[in-house]
Amino acid sequence: MADRRALAQGGVRAIGGVVGIGIAAVVIAGATLLPLSGFAIDAPSKTVRPVPADQQRVCPGPALALAADAGQASQPSAIGRFSTVYGTDGPDTQTRNLKPDASTDSADQAPLALTAATPQGATRPPLFAGAQVQSVSSPDLAGLAAASCAEASADSWLVAGATTLGQTSLVLLSNPTSVDATVNLDLYTETGRVAAPGATGIVVPAGAQKVVPLAGLAPSATAPVVHVSTTGGAVVATMQQSFEQGIDPRGVELAGPTGAPSRVQTISGVTIASLAAVTAAQSAEAVSVEFPTVRVFVPGTQDAQITVGAVGETGTAAGNSYAQTVKAGNVAEIPLDHLKDGNFDVTVRSSVPVVAAVRTSVIGTKTRDFAWFVSSPPITDSQLVAVPPGPGPRLHFANAADKDVKVKIQPESGPPISLTVPAEGGTGAAVHSGRYTITGGDGLVAGVSFTGDGQTSAFAVSPAGPLASPIEVYPH
Template sequence: MTAATPQGATRPPLFAGAQAQNVTSPDLAGLAAASCAEAGADSWLVAGATTLGQTSLVLLSNPTSVDATVNLDIFTETGRVAAPGATGIVVPAGAQKVVPLAGLAPSATAPVVHVTTTGGSVVASMQQSFEQGIDPRGVELAGVTGAPSRVQTISGVTIASLAAVTAAQSAEAVSVEFPTVRVFAPGTQDAQITIGAVGEAGTAAGNSFAQTVKAGHVAEIPLDHLKDGSFDVTVRSNVPVVAAVHPSVIGAKTRDFAWFVSSPPITDSQLVAVPPGPGARVHFANAADKDVTVKIQPASGSAIRLTVPAEGGTSASVNPGRYTLTGGDGLVVGVSFSGDGQTSSFAVSPAGPLAAPIEVYPH
């Protein structure tokens, strides 16, 4: 779904789009939601795996009128991956290319992909599916995460059926279904990080802890001592890092997983498209030291007003449709879906430079 401000508006037009797919087949099942994104020349994918039963595809879409040459720099828990086929990938104008990650980084537990382009720009995303034996364990479409920064905020991380997930763990190691934070420090200096999980209003309090992440290596850190609920996860580091959170759910008959990615704060006016899906909620994280009141205006009907507490978060249940957010300048926003054995999410990102007016000066 898409939307825009009326023609003749004084501010730049607002656009938003999103999709949700509910997959039900003998070997593939789960809920996958994603938002439309602007094309760019530099982006990060913090998601995926290529171990047994995991299938991860890098999707590269070029909406521009110029061919794009794409380079994929891949990092895993063992460091940088030497993959000659990951450079010089040509994505024709107006076309899409699908790159199987297993062909470039086989047996990777925790990959991170840095996507850079020359020529045209691309929209990058990661399609991941998990099958254990003959049983499907979920699907997800993961969008790009926030650029490397010393602070990464991930809003509305939804933890559900944690008791069942914990009971399914082995004594030897944490399984892929346990909620974890994936962190990567792309520089040459090790990252001293602190991870804090703060429960949204009305949920459990959360937890925080510190750890060192080796430079150039991807780390996955379990989110211990949490309960079912929604949390704002903040990663603070002495050097720039990228981060995302990976929770799973176990339902009565199905299982699924999601990727919650970090995103920059929105501006005062933001459009959000919510596709059909179970238990849709819009989440707000507030890193400031003052409460913020945000207005959620549907395309038709009454507005919702929320007070987002300082250094905390809150959320609202929403129906499928188009929503305009006002008063939320500086908030980090995401949309989540949660049902029995189903979960997915996408971040709400502010408009990029392409959405701004272009000033032309006489000479």
């Protein structure tokens, strides 16, 4: 009897367990089938819109020459004066001179720092641009040198210069910030990396310029490339290169930083002039300087398969293409042969990231000169361009997209200039000294060139660096 009672109780417990399991299953199934109210709670956040910092640009200053005295061979001295054009589409620009590293005759023979403040309550910082130009004429240094007034950076590349016979190259380091900058120069040439103990730990005081002769770090270099990196403050790096053959000056140029390493580098408005005279004047001493050439450096560890395309701007001959393998860690120069006089957009495509620039030269009735054209990132939809006074100024645009782009160039006074930049091509327009507002140019690569009788120079038009932008703040 007891066993039966125990079995009955066990059966009841078993049936209850089964029923309980069944009820739980129904509840779970119902939970998966019935829609549930949303209980997700978003993390509390607040959009903060910082006030944009003041914008700064630095014009590198006058042309410099090294002292002829052997005891002072590394001491630079300023030659002549440069002309500038600068400004914003908003408040007036504030100016101050940086402390020069060269001997000068007057206070204005120094790098010029430009500052533009964002008005209180403004929804965007003002468009801001500046540029300088100087026509140099001395027994040892002659030519036209133009440069954009650039933003300071902690990382930049100079693809220009040479230290072979007759070549003088100076690295100009301008620090507009309020703290000292410690600069390292990584040097590369056609034979690879250069071990130069004096190239590291270079202190550029706040509000000053430091001049570093390249020959003391990389002597007898045909095709140097300099990687400039800083700690502390940022600097504007510029390469001044001059060439003298025998006792005759053959040109001077200021080359700003080129685009950061990338698999595609676009160089707008490469101007080739008097090519027949340049070809006829080739000699063993001058061929590496005067013939149009692309300089390419591969900063990585893999060799680069390079393709260079030169496409003529509207109204210029078609162009040409070139292919070459460049070893990792080495600099190579690729001649731009089979071209004619005109304006070209040069595109360097590579299997690995590279840096690149183009050098051209002109021969006039009495003088010779050369220019460096550097790559640059695309401009934005609204861009201010400053054109200083120089011979034959021209504004160039290169379009890598597969659709035509229409841009408007509005001078400070007078009617606008409308251009259609063809897909995968380029065009340009003659301009005058002054400031121009470019609209509709988003994605285009732009530059300014100058060409006269025995004179040439150029600089890239770069977009403004990022300033303060809205950020989401999530409190603890």
